[in-house]
Amino acid sequence: MRRSSNRKSSSASAAAGSGSTKAASKEFEKIDHLFNVYADKSSAIIDPEGIEQLCSSLEVDYTDVRILMLAWKMKAQKQGFFTLEEWRTGLKALRADSMSKLKKALPELVKEVSRPTDFLDFYSYAFRYCLTEDKQKCIDIESACQLLSLVLGTQFGPQVEKFTEYLKSQSEYKVMNMDQWMGFYRFCNEIPFPSLENYDSDLAWPLILDNFVEWFRENQN
Amino acid sequence: MNSQSQSQSQRRKNFKIEAFKHKVELDPKYAERTWKVLEHAIHEIYNNNASRLSFEELYRSAYNMVLHKYGDKLYSGLVATMTAHLNKIAKSVESAQGGLFLEKLNHKWADHNKALQMIRDILMYMDRSYVPTSHKTPVHELGLNLWRDHIIHSPNIQARLQDTLLDLVQRERTGDVINRGLMRNITKMLMDLGSSVYQDDFEKPFLDVSASFYSGESQQFIECCDCGSYLKKAERRLNEEMERVSHYLDAKTEVKITSVVEREMIANHMQRLVHMDNSGLVNMLIDDKYDDLSRMYSLFKRVPEGLSTIRDVMTSYLRERGRVLVTDTERLKDPVEFVQCLLNEKDKHDKIISTAFNNDKTFQNALNSSFEYFINLNNRSAEFISLYLDDKLRKGLKGASEEEVEVVLDKVMMLFRYLQEKDVFEKYYKQHLAKRLLSGKTVSDDAERSMIVKLKTECGYQFTSKLEGMFTDMKTSEDTMLDFYAKQSAELGDGPTLAVQILTTGSWPTQPTAACNLPPEILTVCEKFRTYYLGTHSGRRLTWQTNMGTADIKATFGKGHKHELNVSTYQMCVLMLFNSADGLTYREIEQATEIPALDLKRCLQSLACVKGKNVLRKEPMSKDISEEDVFYFNDKFTSKFVKVKIGTVVAQKESEPEKQETRQRVEEDRKPQIEAAIVRIMKSRRVLDHNSIVAEVTKQLQSRFLPNPVVIKKRIESLIEREFLERDKADRKLYRYLA
Numbered sequence: 015m016r017r018s019s020n021r022k023s024s025s026a027s028a029a030a031g032s033g034s035t036k037a038a039s040k041e042f043e044k045i046d047h048l049f050n051v052y053a054d055k056s057s058a059i060i061d062p063e064g065i066e067q068l069c070s071s072l073e074v075d076y077t078d079v080r081i082l083m084l085a086w087k088m089k090a091q092k093q094g095f096f097t098l099e100e101w102r103t104g105l106k107a108l109r110a111d112s113m114s115k116l117k118k119a120l121p122e123l124v125k126e127v128s129r130p131t132d133f134l135d136f137y138s139y140a141f142r143y144c145l146t147e148d149k150q151k152c153i154d155i156e157s158a159c160q161l162l163s164l165v166l167g168t169q170f171g172p173q174v175e176k177f178t179e180y181l182k183s184q185s186e187y188k189v190m191n192m193d194q195w196m197g198f199y200r201f202c203n204e205i206p207f208p209s210l211e212n213y214d215s216d217l218a219w220p221l222i223l224d225n226f227v228e229w230f231r232e233n234q235n
Numbered sequence: 236m237n238s239q240s241q242s243q244s245q246r247r248k249n250f251k252i253e254a255f256k257h258k259v260e261l262d263p264k265y266a267e268r269t270w271k272v273l274e275h276a277i278h279e280i281y282n283n284n285a286s287r288l289s290f291e292e293l294y295r296s297a298y299n300m301v302l303h304k305y306g307d308k309l310y311s312g313l314v315a316t317m318t319a320h321l322n323k324i325a326k327s328v329e330s331a332q333g334g335l336f337l338e339k340l341n342h343k344w345a346d347h348n349k350a351l352q353m354i355r356d357i358l359m360y361m362d363r364s365y366v367p368t369s370h371k372t373p374v375h376e377l378g379l380n381l382w383r384d385h386i387i388h389s390p391n392i393q394a395r396l397q398d399t400l401l402d403l404v405q406r407e408r409t410g411d412v413i414n415r416g417l418m419r420n421i422t423k424m425l426m427d428l429g430s431s432v433y434q435d436d437f438e439k440p441f442l443d444v445s446a447s448f449y450s451g452e453s454q455q456f457i458e459c460c461d462c463g464s465y466l467k468k469a470e471r472r473l474n475e476e477m478e479r480v481s482h483y484l485d486a487k488t489e490v491k492i493t494s495v496v497e498r499e500m501i502a503n504h505m506q507r508l509v510h511m512d513n514s515g516l517v518n519m520l521i522d523d524k525y526d527d528l529s530r531m532y533s534l535f536k537r538v539p540e541g542l543s544t545i546r547d548v549m550t551s552y553l554r555e556r557g558r559v560l561v562t563d564t565e566r567l568k569d570p571v572e573f574v575q576c577l578l579n580e581k582d583k584h585d586k587i588i589s590t591a592f593n594n595d596k597t598f599q600n601a602l603n604s605s606f607e608y609f610i611n612l613n614n615r616s617a618e619f620i621s622l623y624l625d626d627k628l629r630k631g632l633k634g635a636s637e638e639e640v641e642v643v644l645d646k647v648m649m650l651f652r653y654l655q656e657k658d659v660f661e662k663y664y665k666q667h668l669a670k671r672l673l674s675g676k677t678v679s680d681d682a683e684r685s686m687i688v689k690l691k692t693e694c695g696y697q698f699t700s701k702l703e704g705m706f707t708d709m710k711t712s713e714d715t716m717l718d719f720y721a722k723q724s725a726e727l728g729d730g731p732t733l734a735v736q737i738l739t740t741g742s743w744p745t746q747p748t749a750a751c752n753l754p755p756e757i758l759t760v761c762e763k764f765r766t767y768y769l770g771t772h773s774g775r776r777l778t779w780q781t782n783m784g785t786a787d788i789k790a791t792f793g794k795g796h797k798h799e800l801n802v803s804t805y806q807m808c809v810l811m812l813f814n815s816a817d818g819l820t821y822r823e824i825e826q827a828t829e830i831p832a833l834d835l836k837r838c839l840q841s842l843a844c845v846k847g848k849n850v851l852r853k854e855p856m857s858k859d860i861s862e863e864d865v866f867y868f869n870d871k872f873t874s875k876f877v878k879v880k881i882g883t884v885v886a887q888k889e890s891e892p893e894k895q896e897t898r899q900r901v902e903e904d905r906k907p908q909i910e911a912a913i914v915r916i917m918k919s920r921r922v923l924d925h926n927s928i929v930a931e932v933t934k935q936l937q938s939r940f941l942p943n944p945v946v947i948k949k950r951i952e953s954l955i956e957r958e959f960l961e962r963d964k965a966d967r968k969l970y971r972y973l974a
Contacts, residue, residue: 151956193955193962200967218925218968221948 042102044111049101060096071113072120079164080120083127086139093143128169134199140165141195152189155181162198170202180226187222194220208234266305269296270312276357277313280350281320290357298360306365313358317378321347321385329391337399340392341420344382351378383428387436396421400437401444407479408448419483426485438488442495445476449499457504461514463527469500470530493537502538509548516545517552520587528591542597550601553584557609561616570615570888574623578646581606607653615894617660620650622888624686625667632678640682648689655941658908659901661698664690666744668702672709673736673783694938704742712736719767730760737768738780745900751781751804751830754811781805782834790850793870800850801880805830805838810850818867821860836860841881847874848881909942909950917960917972924968925951 052064060068069076088104090096096104108123110116127136140161144153153161159178166174177198181187197220205213210231215224276293279285300309324343331339355362355374362374372380386392400421403413425433449472456465473496480489501508508531509516519527535541560566560580566573584602592598610616624647632640654660671677684706691699716734753761765777784804788811791797802810808828812819819827825835839860843853852869853860889897912935916928923931928951929944936942951970954960963969 191956193952216926216929216944218962218970221945221952224945224948 042106045102045105046098048105048112048116049096049098053098058098060101062094065094065096072117074120077164080124082140082143082164083123083136084120085143086127086136087123090143093146137165137199138192138196141192152191154189155187158190158195166199166202170207173202173207176208176230177226180229184225184229186225190222194222197223266300266303266308269300270305270308272296273300273309273357274312274316277316277320277350277354280353281346283346285350285353293357294359297358301361301365306361306369309358309361310365310369310371313354313374314377314381317354317381318385321381325386325389325392328386329389336395337417337421340386340396341417341424343386344420344424347378347382351375354378379428383432387425387428387432393436397436397440401440404441404479405444405448408475415483422484430485430487433485438485438491441488442491445492446495446499449496450503453500453504457507462508462511462516462519462531463514463524465504465508466527466530466534469496469534472496472500473534497534497537501534501541505535505538505541505544509544516548520549520552520584523583523587525587525591528587529593532592532595542595546598546601549598550605553602553605554608556580557605558612561609561613567613567615570619570622571626573619574647574650577606577610577650581646581649603653606650607655610650610653611655614656614659614898617654617656618663618889618894618897620647620654621660621663621667623647624664625671628678628682628686629671629676630678632682637681640679641685644682644686644689648693651690652693656901657694657698658904658939659898661939662744662897662901662904665702665705668705669738669744669783672705674785698939701742704739708738708742709736715768719764723763723767731756733757733760733764735764737777749782749829749831749834750779751808751828753779753781753804754808757807781808792850792872796873797877798872798874799878801878802842803838803881805834806842806881809835809838809842813851813868818865821862821864821866824866839864839866842866843869845881848879850879850881905940905942905946906950908936908939909947910954912936913947913950913954914959917970920972922963922969922971925970928970 049060052060052068054061054064065081066076069078069081072080074080084104085093085096087107088096088100090100090104105111105116108116108119110119126132141153144157144161145151159181162174162178181190201219201223208230210227213219213227215227273293273296276288279288297309300306324347328336328339328343351374355378358374365371366373371377387396400418403418407413422433422437425437452472453469456468460468473493476492476496477489480486480492484492511518516528516531518524519531531545532542535545557580560576561573566576581602588594588598588602624644627643627647632643635643651657651660668683671683677683687699687702687706690702712735715737719735761779768777769775781804786802786804786807788800788802788807789797790800790810800810805828808830809824812824812827821835821839824839825832828835830838839851839853841848843849843851843866844858844860850869850872852867852871854865854867857864909932912932913928916931916935917923925948929947932947933942951960955962955970958973960970961973963971
């Protein structure tokens with residue numbers, strides 16, 4: 015990854031590279047070029063600053079969910095950073111090798127993500143993306159609420175609103191784990207809101223949702 | 236006859252034996268004559284003049300008629316003659332007055348049977364040959380049918396007969412004496428005429444009349460009698476009817492009439508009887524009315540839902556009574572009394588079931604389920620039962636024989652079985668046992684061991700392994716002390732004598748080890764022991780449990796009175812301070828000894844505020860210890876005993892905060908048990924749905940406690956988080972075991 019973007023040689027240039035051949039580097043020529051616009055010169059990785067720049071180029075907000083979707087498409091591992099490999103993966107899949115193409119690809123991406131199977135993958139990705147520490151398994155409630163609004167706000171607005179209200183008002187749970195995160199999505203899909211008529215706490219719903227339903231029902235009266 | 240021999244002699248040459256072909260044409264006049272003979276005979280028979288007749292002649296006449304194909308005439312003649320006679324008899328019976336009616340009927344019936352017998356004998360050939368082939372009714376039966384049709388069902392007799400019979404029964408029911416023999420004959424007559432005659436002409440109306448009789452009588456009784464008396468009356472009526480049947484009714488009527496009585500007197504009034512104010516089932520139970528209860532049981536057993544009615548009322552009574560008992564705050568102040576009360580209730584109702592309810596298993600089960608229900612309403616039951624045992628094992632069973640001990644322990648085990656939270660009991664039992672062992676205050680080692688065996692049988696080895704460990708530790712400690720003194724006697728010299736009990740941490744109840752400052756003399760010898768012990772058991776750690784020890788100290792009071800005080804370790808620490816000061820404030824004592832506040836207050840209270848044991852004097856003289864108090868050595872202390880016991884190591888009911896703490900520890904202990912059960916189940920089943928897991932876990936743990944489904948769910952989620960389990964990807968209701 016020490017080399018500049020001058021596509022001079024073909025042998026092992028990318029750190030995470032799977033052997034860049036002449037054809038490959040040619041393929042990724044423009045993509046890499048775009049990468050280097052935003053990447054940090056010394057680390058050769060796009061860092062948070064670079065992402066900020068990227069966002070303004072794309073004319074989306076830093077906190078916009080589309081950036082998260084982009085990260086998902088790239089299968090980015092670390093929040094706030096894009097590696098060359100990830101960049102290549104994402105842009106190739108989006109068939110974008112220039113800023114204009116990338117901008118145009120965003121709406122398509124949004125559509126793609128909202129397809130049920132893809133959305134499920136995206137949704138669980140969103141959670142994992144937030145696990146910044148090694149071996150971290152949970153995210154704090156505050157962040158979880160923000161993430162829920164971001165990711166599910168448009169699709170399941172009422173549920174998200176009530177659930178985040180509940181989460182903020184209770185003190186038993188200080189963090190949320192993957193199981194509870196996924197459980198909520200299933201909840202939104204399977205249980206009619208606000209009637210909650212077929213919710214059965216004797217089934218295998220995570221306890222946090224049992225407590226939410228109880229809280230919701232009590233507060234309705 | 237004559238013609239036969241004629242033909243025989245004519246045919247002698249052939250010697251052929253041919254079928255008898257009697258072709259003689261009988262003179263019709265001969266038939267008529269023969270019939271007249273027979274008719275006359277029948278008349279004579281009916282007029283009781285049979286003795287003058289020749290059986291053989293008549294038989295022959297009848298035989299001839301049948302033989303010569305005059306069977307029809309003979310039969311129809313018989314019918315006509317008998318009918319004529321019966322009509323005469325009917326009139327005779329009808330004319331009888333009052334009580335003579337039945338007698339006449341009975342008399343005539345006897346005559347008729349006799350006559351019928353004779354007629355049948357005479358006409359036997361006809362019965363055997365003509366009757367079957369022409370499909371007519373045999374003579375005997377014919378005679379009965381004619382009697383039935385012309386006498387019994389005669390319009391002037393039928394109703395009167397029924398009324399007379401029913402009237403007699405009614406009279407007997409109201410206390411009159413009737414002619415039972417006569418009744419018997421009449422009903423037997425009806426039976427002989429055919430069971431449908433008996434049923435239609437007598438039994439059905441009898442049952443109907445009885446039903447309204449008993450309906451009325453029961454209504455009357457229930458208004459004026461209490462339950463016990465009513466039942467006595469019902470029983471009496473029932474027996475009466477059975478006796479009636481045996482004396483003059485057909486045996487098959489018994490079950491029908493008894494069910495009438497059962498329905499009218501018992502089934503229809505069951506609820507009212509059972510719930511009767513002041514005398515119903517509940518009152519009988521309270522007052523141990525064994526006779527009444529036994530009677531109710533055997534009567535109600537006869538009717539549908541009878542026993543279940545008694546059982547249900549008994550159950551709801553027991554549950555309510557039990558609920559009141561376990562929530563009675565007054566009674567709850569004394570745990571031993573509380574448990575004794577429960578035991579008494581159990582004994583009382585056991586006795587009722589065995590004496591009055593025939594040891595009926597369903598009742599025993601109802602009793603058990605009621606006890607199980609209300610004992611678990613109070614979440615301190617486990618603690619109290621342990622305290623009760625503690626009291627018995629500490630002093631209650633002193634001097635009791637081995638059998639008496641077993642009886643008491645077995646009874647307590649019965650209560651133990653009802654507990655849902657057996658693990659709570661275990662915790663308390665351990666605590667109390669520890670105190671008993673350490674203070675040496677147990678009435679009998681055998682009794683203690685017997686109790687452990689019972690618990691082991693009931694709950695398995697795991698339950699009692701730690702308890703047994705405690706006993707082992709006591710023994711080992713004894714041996715250790717002997718060795719210690721044998722080896723160290725030279726070095727110890729004049730120091731205080733130490734007796735150490737070494738407790739293996741896992742077996743004994745965990746106490747927070749708040750060390751206090753021991754007096755220097757004690758400290759020295761303790762250190763010597765520590766060195767000795769760790770010398771032989773390297774790699775172990777010894778921690779002094781100052782909240783559990785005792786001490787014997789010699790104290791000299793004013794005027795040189797010497798006493799030997801038996802105190803707890805804490806008390807000793809406090810008292811030793813007064814060797815160097817006459818008076819100390821609470822705070823000074825607290826600072827010097829570093830005994831935790833709650834324990835210190837209890838300790839000072841027992842030293843200064845208990846009459847007869849006040850080796851310290853407190854100012855002010857109030858009953859409670861406050862942090863401003865000042866304590867002085869009580870020079871004026873006296874006691875008639877040289878040895879005075881002031882220890883406070885007795886097991887007692889926990890205070891509210893202690894109770895909360897124990898409960899919390901129990902809850903904490905339950906978590907790993909639940910998790911272990913979940914893992915065990917999932918390991919063998921691999922995939923299972925939520926409800927099944929909950930059910931299985933509950934089943935596995937029920938011998939120790941009843942797990943809360945919410946807690947189970949939490950444990951499952953914890954196991955998911957730690958990747959022992961996962962949710963099935965396809966069916967979210969299932970969990971999957973991760974190897």
